[in-house]
Amino acid sequence: MxxxxxxxxxxxxxxxxxxxxxxxxxxxxxxxRYFFCSGRCRARFERQAERIHVNELAKLGTLFTDRRASWGVA
Known part of the structure; x- marks a missing residue:
């Protein structure tokens, strides 16, 4: 490069x-656009894309609120 x-x-x-x-x-x-270190990580993302995308958006939303969010497994 x-x-x-x-x-x-x-x-x-x-x-x-x-x-x-x-x-x-x-x-x-x-x-x-998402970037991955390997085909294995990309394949895992493709299997769980919607869940990962929604969690990412939810975490981003907490940056703009005054309330404290707690994250856990539902």
Missing amino acids: RADEDCGVAVDPICGQPVLESDAQELEYKRR
Whole structure:
């Protein structure tokens, strides 16, 4: 890779590992792009995509509220 290339870094939503967007496996789900460190993480996301997407949106929503949220397994 050249030094002048724009190289974004993303976080794998399954394992939390930072990945280079240019080298990562990519998947678009509900108009959002996700990047994965491996095919295994991508496959796991594809099996549980809706649950992961909803949890991600819910956590993002708590950033804009004054109430404290507690996260647990339902």
